[in-house]
Amino acid sequence: MSEINSLIKGYHAYHTVDYRRDEALLRSLAEKGQSPKAMVISCCDSRVEPSAVLGSIPGDLFMVRNVANLVPPFVADSKHHGTSAALEYAITQLEIPNIIILGHAMCGGIKALIDGSVDTEDNSTFISNWMSIAKEAKNNTDCCDHDKEKFQRDVEQSSILNSLKNLMTFPFIKERVEDGRLELNGWYFDFSTGELFGYDEEQDAFINL
Numbered sequence: 001m002s003e004i005n006s007l008i009k010g011y012h013a014y015h016t017v018d019y020r021r022d023e024a025l026l027r028s029l030a031e032k033g034q035s036p037k038a039m040v041i042s043c044c045d046s047r048v049e050p051s052a053v054l055g056s057i058p059g060d061l062f063m064v065r066n067v068a069n070l071v072p073p074f075v076a077d078s079k080h081h082g083t084s085a086a087l088e089y090a091i092t093q094l095e096i097p098n099i100i101i102l103g104h105a106m107c108g109g110i111k112a113l114i115d116g117s118v119d120t121e122d123n124s125t126f127i128s129n130w131m132s133i134a135k136e137a138k139n140n141t142d143c144c145d146h147d148k149e150k151f152q153r154d155v156e157q158s159s160i161l162n163s164l165k166n167l168m169t170f171p172f173i174k175e176r177v178e179d180g181r182l183e184l185n186g187w188y189f190d191f192s193t194g195e196l197f198g199y200d201e202e203q204d205a206f207i208n209l
């Protein structure tokens with residue numbers, strides 16, 4: 001229980017210090033609603049804290065966290081699509097002007113895809129079925145047996161580009177990107193060095209931001 005107790009202690013510290021500091025902002029957000037600067041699609045990984053990395057305050061970021069920060073392609077069926085529902089709300093209702101796919105180094109989901117511990121042909125588990133979204137990113141990345149770390153990094157970054165491509169299969173996103181109302185960004189965070197990289201289309205590379 002010590003883990004839970006430390007979190008409850010954290011809450012008390014939040015309520016007496018941080019909440020008091022942000023009280024006027026939070027009351028204003030409650031009254032006027034939210035108007036986030038960006039939607040961030042990040043991994044569930046506990047080592048990646050988008051709010052801390054981006055220095056954001058409440059109301060800034062509309063966040064989705066899923067395994068390996070993936071965006072599935074647009075599919076209109078009766079199944080449950082959590083990430084797609086969040087995209088639909090963020091873009092058609094809140095009209096958020098930016099989407100950031102925030103990938104990261106040492107991603108467990110991508111590692112499982114690479115080492116074969118997740119079989120993307122087997123749709124009997126939630127993870128294997130979900131990770132099949134990134135199958136193309138893995139297949140399109142040149143394998144380098146002598147440098148497994150580089151290969152993982154390349155697949156992690158290729159998967160971000162794959163998710164950017166999938167975003168454009170959503171009609172309400174494509175329409176807004178084309179008329180300039182929406183910007184798509186592919187970012188990559190290395191939590192071990194604290195560095196953040198952004199995909200540069202002209203250079204076709206991830207550049208330190």
Ligand SMILES: [Zn+2]
Nearest residue numbers: 043045068107
């Ligand atoms: Zn991850």
